[in-house]
Each structure stands twice: as C-alpha cells, then as structure tokens.
Amino acid sequence: MSDRLSASLYRRRAAVLWVSAVALVLAGIGGLGVENRLVHGGFSDPGAQSSHAARLVAEHFPTAGDDLVLLLRGADPVDTPTTTTLGTELTRRAERSPGVRAATSYWTAGRAPSLRSRDSTIGLVTLSLSGDEDDRARTAERLVPDIRRHAGGLTVMAAGPAQVQSEVGEQTAHDLLLAEAVAMPITLVLLLLVFGSAVAATLPLVIALLSVLATRTVLNALAGTVSISVYSMNSTTALGLGLAIDYSLFILARFREELRTGATVREALVPTVRRAGRTVAFSALTVALSLVALLVFPQFFLRSFAYGGIVVVLTAAAGAAFVLPALLAVLGHRVDRYDVFARLRSPERRAAAPENGRWYRFATAVMRRPALYGGGVIVLLLLLASPFTRVSSGLFDDRSLPADSQVHRATQLLRDRFDAGALGTVPVVVRGAGRDLDAYARTLSSVHDVRQVTAATGSYAAGRKVQDPGPATLMDGDTALLSVVSAVEQDSSSGTALVRALRKADPPDGATVWVGGRAAEVEDSTAAIARATPAAIGIVVGSSLVLLFLFTGSVLMPVKALVLNTLSLSATFGAMVFVFQEGHLASLVGSPLHTGTLDATIPILTFCVAFGLSMDYEVFLLSRIRERYLRTGDNTESVAFGLQHTGRIITAAAVLVAVVLFVFAISGVTLLKLLGVGLALAVVLDATLVRAVLVPSFMRLAGRANWWAPGPLRRLHDRVGLRE
Known part of the structure; x- marks a missing residue:
C-alpha cells in the first residue's frame, strides 16, 4: 500500500x-475573523453547585451581582459634594448601559462602609451584568472606556471577573502576535542550522x-x-x-x-x-x-x-x-x-559509517553501564519531581496578568484598602427555607471566618442577630439569598475552606442550599477535574499501550514507555510547582506573580499534550530500532543504530519545539507562560534524559525481552499489527 x-x-x-x-x-x-468568535472563560464546571448558584442569583436577584467593580477616586474624599455628584452620575450612566442589569454604589446605597475605602478616598460601583462569561467580558470591554470618558474629575479603575476576562483576552491576542513574530525567525534560523x-x-x-x-x-x-x-x-x-x-x-x-x-x-x-x-x-x-x-x-x-x-x-x-x-x-x-x-x-x-557517529558511540557507552547511567537519571528526575508533593490547586485570577495591568492594580487596591467583603461575598441560595431562614442565617454567621451574614430576616454575626432587615430585596418567592461576608480572601485556601464549612452547615428542614461565589467555583472546578482525571489518564495510557503494542509487537516496550514518560512528566510538574507556585527562580521566566497555588487545569493539560509529544519521540526512535532489529536480531546494536539515526533529528526537533513553546514565556498571562514553559521543559527532558539515556539503559538491561509477547498476543499482532 x-x-x-x-x-x-x-x-x-x-x-x-x-x-x-x-x-x-x-x-x-x-480562518478570517476566528479570533472574534472565540470566547472568554470556560474554567468552571457548568453542572457544579457554584454554577447553579450563579444562575439562581442572576434569575432571582439581579442586583446582587458584582461582575464588574469600578473604583472611583477624586481629588476630594468620597463624601464631598463634588465627588458625590460625579459618583452618582457615573452610577446612573453605568446602570443605563446595555448589558448592565443593575448598578449599586457607595453614593446610591446609603453610603455603606463596605463600599468605601478605609481612608475615604475611593468609592465603589458594583455592577451586575447580563449574559454568560463572554457576554459579561465584552460588556466590560465596552463599558469601562465609556465610563472613563465621562468621569469628569474622577479617576476610574476597574476590577471584577468580567474585567479580568476582558484584559486577559486583550493580552492573549497581543501575546499571540508577539509569539509568532519572535518564534518564526528564530525557528527558521534553527532549521537552517539543522539542515x-x-x-x-x-x-x-x-x-x-x-x-x-x-x-x-x-x-x-x-x-x-x-x-x-x-x-x-x-x-x-x-x-x-x-x-x-x-x-x-x-x-x-x-x-x-x-x-x-x-x-x-x-x-x-x-x-x-x-x-x-x-x-x-x-x-x-x-x-x-x-x-x-x-x-x-x-x-x-x-x-x-x-x-x-x-x-x-x-x-x-x-x-x-x-x-x-x-x-x-x-x-x-x-x-x-x-x-x-x-x-x-x-x-x-x-x-562516515554509523558506528563512528557520536550518537552511536554515546548509546554504546551508556549501554556498557546501564544501571549506573539509568539509575543516576532516575534519581535526578525524582528530585525534580519532589516539589509536586506540595502542589496546591487554584484558578487564575487578576494576578495571572502582569503586575502593571490595570485590573491587577485595581484589585490590589481592593485587597489593601477595603474590607475583605469588597473582593466579593459568598452567595448562599436557599429554596424552601420558610420560617427556618432566621435560624439558618444564625448558623452560618457562627462559622469560622464568617464576619457577617445578611438575609431577608436581618443581619447576623457570631450566631446572633445584629441588625433588622434592610431595604435590599433578598427574597423572591420561596428562594432566598444570604450574603456571607468573610474575613478571608476568596482566592485563597482559606476561602475554599470557608466554602466547605458553609456547605457542611445543616440546612433548614426541607430546603435545598447552593453555595456560590469565587471560592466555591475554585472548589468545584478542582473537584470536577479530580473526578474526570482517572478517565482521562485511562484514555491516554490505554490508547498508548494498545498503539505501541500494535507498532512493536512487544508487551514490555509499551509499559517501558509509560513508566519513563511518567517519570519525565513528574519532573516537569515538580519544576512548575517550584517556580510558578512557590516563586523560586521566577526571574528566569519573566517574574510572574505567584499566589501560592497552581492553576488546576494546567497539570492535566500538560499531561495530555506532553504525553502525546513524548510518545511522538518514542515512536520515532522505536521505528528505527525495530527496523534494524528485524534485520539483524542484535538488540544492543539495534539500539545504538536507532539512536544514531534519530538522535540528531529528535534533539533538533525537541529544541525547535521547545523554542516555539518557550516563546510563550514572554506572555503577560501567567496561564500561557506556565503552559508554554511546562511543555517546553517536558519536551527537553524527554528528548535528552529519557530518549538518550533511559531508553538505551532500559533496553540493554531487558535484552531480548524487549521484543517478547505471550503467544496469544503475538498471534494477535501477526494478524492486526503493523509489519514491514
């Protein structure tokens, strides 16, 4: 054929x-215009409790959202007449804008202390936006510049998830053009050096x-x-x-x-x-x-x-x-x-004859002392992998953008000058609570790290009622919203711990409870990834084992590939934690802001992509080794021959791929930086330590067993496997 x-x-x-x-x-x-059809977000599980809570809040309590937060600062304190007038006018203008369901500000909500900085220089406008994540990001992209044009003497800064998504989209498009501009000429020069x-x-x-x-x-x-x-x-x-x-x-x-x-x-x-x-x-x-x-x-x-x-x-x-x-x-x-x-x-x-080649001689030298070379590399990879035992999962936030980005500076002001509730409360939606709502609100207010709970029945702190019901509408039929103000930031391990504690609280009899908010989204997304990961690993491992068996006719070779790939990927994950989660050697990759967590989506994404790339090089090398072995029957010589004929190409390919991927280290978005650097490191480790040292060592120790398969599988391979 x-x-x-x-x-x-x-x-x-x-x-x-x-x-x-x-x-x-x-x-x-x-492909023209494809960039305009791609959407923001996609990190949350649409079937999770937090997603359902968000939908219920949008449906029943449209004024309760804080998708976009505007920080307004004038020359005078927030309570002066001039600042009050400008702040009120901007709030009304934002409220009338397309895509905005409701707007609440310090000046229109009874001068609530939570909407004012501690030094009284900044007032907040919180906006609830309509649509999905992409719609909200596009609304923010359009609305924020309009508010700034009509701000008068006020300085306007924007925070909130919609603004984060908007700026991430802009930064991503910029990074793509920059990466292409940098990668293409470098790649051409390297290809010229190779060929x-x-x-x-x-x-x-x-x-x-x-x-x-x-x-x-x-x-x-x-x-x-x-x-x-x-x-x-x-x-x-x-x-x-x-x-x-x-x-x-x-x-x-x-x-x-x-x-x-x-x-x-x-x-x-x-x-x-x-x-x-x-x-x-x-x-x-x-x-x-x-x-x-x-x-x-x-x-x-x-x-x-x-x-x-x-x-x-x-x-x-x-x-x-x-x-x-x-x-x-x-x-x-x-x-x-x-x-x-x-x-x-x-x-x-x-x-020159193949046996005089550098790769042939290198493979031969490794196979003279396979246990020494192979064992040394395994110890090195395990040391590199050890930081992964300290991994802490999270999701990207404003700190995924550069430190000088507008949304990061705005959000940092919220962290530094406002109470913790300014970064977002925890919405708890209850359906069918009836008269037990008061008791449930008291229970939630007594949970550790809860500062205050506001419900339709009043405000609560430390298990007791501290204020009568306010003017806010927190009840719609049999659906109630309890707004939980926490003493901790939602984008933290303490925030997710609080969500778990709130979910453990006994709900009212006959009621259904959904806990939402940013911390709940992190908790639910990481849980969804954990649930699906075994199936994903099963698909990757199972398909690789079957395909490599069909390719080689061996039982041992696919298992060997799986073990070695796992070793190199573990080392990659360890390095990602060491640099991006813990901040060591961060200057080598552009000094990204580290939050003490690693984005939960990246390890599994890196695993699937890097495992495929690793198998790529495995197949290239094994194809030449197997081709030679079928001719000579000499296992050791076939390994050296195969490495001689593919070592230079695999190394060149790995360097080129690593350069293309590492170019994303210049990205301003930590998520892309992490993915690019992680994949580049995985490719380099695989093409050098694994292909050049571990594969020859393992195949020398295994000898003719490399190509063994039990009778039934051998006969199966004879019928359906790939043959010369």
Missing part, C-alpha cells in the same frame, strides 16, 4: 501541490503554515456550535508549528538519507513514505488520542485544547505525509541547494 502511495505521489506530484495551494488559500480565507540547506529549512514552515491555517478554519466553523476558549488559538499555533516541524524533520531526514545512498528521487520516496510516513501517521494518531482525553472534562477551556489540538495534529501529519513527499518529488536533489555549511563538512565526515 505504501509503495503504491509513494508511486502515486511521485506521478501526481503537480496535482497534489496544486490542490494543496488551493487548500492553503481557502484555509487562509476560512544547512535554505531550501530544506523552509519546507517544515510551509507544512506548519498549512496546518495552522487549516486548523483556524475548522475552529471558525466549530465556534458556531460549541464554545471555544480564546486560549486555544495560542496553543494551536504553538502545537501546529512544533508538530509540523517534528514530522517534516523526520520525513526530510529519511529522504536525504536515502538520496545519499545513491537512490534516485523516485526510489528514495519509497522507504521515506513506507517507513517515515507511516511512523508520522502512527505518531499523529498517538498524539491525537492523548488529546481526546481532554474531552472528558466539563470545562470548555480544556475541551477547546482538544478541538484545536486534534485538528492541528492530523493536518500537520497529513501535510508531512502527503504534501511534503510531493514537494520532495519536485525538488529532488535540489532540496540540498544553498547549503550554507557545505564547506564545513568534509567528504569523509559525510561518508
């Missing part, structure tokens, strides 16, 4: 390239461009039916560029290798498509199945990475397996034209 495919690609190379050119143009057109030839260096970028544009078109189409996160565009670009380079390097290396043996262009395409092309297809399937695991999570932020990632993997593989061979058929020996390093390579070096 593969021989017929290579012959067909050779004969119809012009037609393939014309079709590809048309597809490239159509993809460029089809020497200017012609060969540009081919992977052609495949990457085709892959990324095709993925943008698919995302544009999908955005009309499902919610897709704004972050997916950044990940799609990085992954598409990285994998297109990976797959193209492997195809190009095999084609040039065959040409150097004296084969014609047509003859060189046969083993290139049969072996390298098949390996690319198999590797892409492995990566795609790893990304499928993200679909089991309820948060559309994670599912968005699956949508974009699966498409970009498959299109990158298709481009490398079909379009690139057609290009090579046209270029032939001209693929080596404009070799800028030709004079630096002697004919003797080009003709």
Whole structure:
C-alpha cells in the first residue's frame, strides 16, 4: 500500500501541490475573523453547585451581582459634594448601559462602609451584568472606556471577573502576535542550522503554515456550535508549528538519507513514505488520542485544547505525509541547494559509517553501564519531581496578568484598602427555607471566618442577630439569598475552606442550599477535574499501550514507555510547582506573580499534550530500532543504530519545539507562560534524559525481552499489527 502511495505521489506530484495551494488559500480565507468568535472563560464546571448558584442569583436577584467593580477616586474624599455628584452620575450612566442589569454604589446605597475605602478616598460601583462569561467580558470591554470618558474629575479603575476576562483576552491576542513574530525567525534560523540547506529549512514552515491555517478554519466553523476558549488559538499555533516541524524533520531526514545512498528521487520516496510516513501517521494518531482525553472534562477551556489540538495534529501529519513527499518529488536533489555549511563538512565526515557517529558511540557507552547511567537519571528526575508533593490547586485570577495591568492594580487596591467583603461575598441560595431562614442565617454567621451574614430576616454575626432587615430585596418567592461576608480572601485556601464549612452547615428542614461565589467555583472546578482525571489518564495510557503494542509487537516496550514518560512528566510538574507556585527562580521566566497555588487545569493539560509529544519521540526512535532489529536480531546494536539515526533529528526537533513553546514565556498571562514553559521543559527532558539515556539503559538491561509477547498476543499482532 505504501509503495503504491509513494508511486502515486511521485506521478501526481503537480496535482497534489496544486490542490494543496488551493487548500492553503481557502484555509487562509476560512480562518478570517476566528479570533472574534472565540470566547472568554470556560474554567468552571457548568453542572457544579457554584454554577447553579450563579444562575439562581442572576434569575432571582439581579442586583446582587458584582461582575464588574469600578473604583472611583477624586481629588476630594468620597463624601464631598463634588465627588458625590460625579459618583452618582457615573452610577446612573453605568446602570443605563446595555448589558448592565443593575448598578449599586457607595453614593446610591446609603453610603455603606463596605463600599468605601478605609481612608475615604475611593468609592465603589458594583455592577451586575447580563449574559454568560463572554457576554459579561465584552460588556466590560465596552463599558469601562465609556465610563472613563465621562468621569469628569474622577479617576476610574476597574476590577471584577468580567474585567479580568476582558484584559486577559486583550493580552492573549497581543501575546499571540508577539509569539509568532519572535518564534518564526528564530525557528527558521534553527532549521537552517539543522539542515544547512535554505531550501530544506523552509519546507517544515510551509507544512506548519498549512496546518495552522487549516486548523483556524475548522475552529471558525466549530465556534458556531460549541464554545471555544480564546486560549486555544495560542496553543494551536504553538502545537501546529512544533508538530509540523517534528514530522517534516523526520520525513526530510529519511529522504536525504536515502538520496545519499545513491537512490534516485523516485526510489528514495519509497522507504521515506513506507517507513517515515507511516511512523508520522502512527505518531499523529498517538498524539491525537492523548488529546481526546481532554474531552472528558466539563470545562470548555480544556475541551477547546482538544478541538484545536486534534485538528492541528492530523493536518500537520497529513501535510508531512502527503504534501511534503510531493514537494520532495519536485525538488529532488535540489532540496540540498544553498547549503550554507557545505564547506564545513568534509567528504569523509559525510561518508562516515554509523558506528563512528557520536550518537552511536554515546548509546554504546551508556549501554556498557546501564544501571549506573539509568539509575543516576532516575534519581535526578525524582528530585525534580519532589516539589509536586506540595502542589496546591487554584484558578487564575487578576494576578495571572502582569503586575502593571490595570485590573491587577485595581484589585490590589481592593485587597489593601477595603474590607475583605469588597473582593466579593459568598452567595448562599436557599429554596424552601420558610420560617427556618432566621435560624439558618444564625448558623452560618457562627462559622469560622464568617464576619457577617445578611438575609431577608436581618443581619447576623457570631450566631446572633445584629441588625433588622434592610431595604435590599433578598427574597423572591420561596428562594432566598444570604450574603456571607468573610474575613478571608476568596482566592485563597482559606476561602475554599470557608466554602466547605458553609456547605457542611445543616440546612433548614426541607430546603435545598447552593453555595456560590469565587471560592466555591475554585472548589468545584478542582473537584470536577479530580473526578474526570482517572478517565482521562485511562484514555491516554490505554490508547498508548494498545498503539505501541500494535507498532512493536512487544508487551514490555509499551509499559517501558509509560513508566519513563511518567517519570519525565513528574519532573516537569515538580519544576512548575517550584517556580510558578512557590516563586523560586521566577526571574528566569519573566517574574510572574505567584499566589501560592497552581492553576488546576494546567497539570492535566500538560499531561495530555506532553504525553502525546513524548510518545511522538518514542515512536520515532522505536521505528528505527525495530527496523534494524528485524534485520539483524542484535538488540544492543539495534539500539545504538536507532539512536544514531534519530538522535540528531529528535534533539533538533525537541529544541525547535521547545523554542516555539518557550516563546510563550514572554506572555503577560501567567496561564500561557506556565503552559508554554511546562511543555517546553517536558519536551527537553524527554528528548535528552529519557530518549538518550533511559531508553538505551532500559533496553540493554531487558535484552531480548524487549521484543517478547505471550503467544496469544503475538498471534494477535501477526494478524492486526503493523509489519514491514
């Protein structure tokens, strides 16, 4: 089949390239405007208690929301006539704006102390916005500049979840353009260093461009039916560029290798498509199945990475397996034209036997003392992994943006100059409480770290009623809202501990209770991720074990790959905690603000993507080892041979992919910075310590057992497995 495919690609190379050119143009057109169709948010579980509480608050108590918080500061204190007039006018203007359900401010709500800074210089306007997360972010994006234009002598700063989402969207779009501008020239220079030839260096970028544009078109189409996160565009670009380079390097290396043996262009395409092309297809399937695991999570932020990632993997593989061979058929020996390093390579070096290669000698040296080298690397990886035992999960907030961002400075003012309740109260929605509402409010007010509870029956503190009911409407039919003011910040471990305590409080007889708010969202989202993680790991591990067995016919090799990948990923997670959660060596990645937590979505996202990339290199290396082993039956020599023929390419591919990913370290959004740096580190560890040291060590110790399988599985592989 593969021989017929290579012959067909050779004969119809012009037609393939014309079709590809048309597809490239159509993809460029089809992807226009995709950025405007991607949405904010997606970190919460829509089926969680906190999400249901938010929907009930929006439905029954539209004035209770604090989606957007405006901080107004004038030259005079907040109670002076001038500041009062301006503050009241701005509150009314905000209330009349499209997308705003209600506006409450210090000047229109009876001059409540909680809406005034402790030094009386700043007054707050809290806005309840309509729609979903994306609608609220777009309202904030439109409303805040309008309020600033009409602020008179007041300085206006904006905080709240809608403003955070709005500024994250702007920063993400800026970071994507910056990353592309930085990554593309660096990648081209590195490709030139790898191949020497200017012609060969540009081919992977052609495949990457085709892959990324095709993925943008698919995302544009999908955005009309499902919610897709704004972050997916950044990940799609990085992954598409990285994998297109990976797959193209492997195809190009095999084609040039065959040409150097004296084969014609047509003859060189046969083993290139049969072996390298098949390996690319198999590797892409492995990566795609790893990304499928993200679909089991309820948060559309994670599912968005699956949508974009699966498409970009498959299109990158298709481009490398079909379009690139057609290009090579046209270029032939001209693929080596404009070799800028030709004079630096002697004919003797080009003709050197494999056993004289550096990778061959390195693998042989490792296999002489496999326990020493392998054991040393395992100890190192375990040391790197140890900080992960201290991981503390959270969700991103304003501190995910740069320290000089407007929303971060505004929120920091809320932390520093206002009571803890200014950062958001904990809404508790009760349905069917009846006369027991007073007793339930007293119970909640006695919970540790609760400062005050306001309900339709009055205000409570320390288990007793301290104030009669106010003018606020906190009852709608049989649905009541209790506003819990805490003594701790919601974006903290103390905040989530408070939510757990509130949920443990005995509800009124016959009533149903939902606890919402930011801390509850963090608690519910991390719990949802924890519940879905076993299924996701099962999909990744199960598919990898099955596919590697079909590829190798071995039982031991898939298990070995699983164990080694887990080791390198654990080391990556440990480094992420050490740098991003605890703040050590943070200056190396742009000094992001650390909050003492690690975003709960990133470890599982890193696991699925990095595991797929690791299997990518595993398949590349094993394909050459297995090919040699089937010819010679010599396990040790086959490992050295395989590393010699793939070590340089895997290392080059890993460096290129790591550079593309590490470019996101310059992102102003900590979430992207964390993801890019984490994936880059995982790729580097896998391509160096794992592929170059642990794989040869393990395969030397296992010997012929590497290729063993019990009789029934051997017969199964003979029927359905991949064979030469």
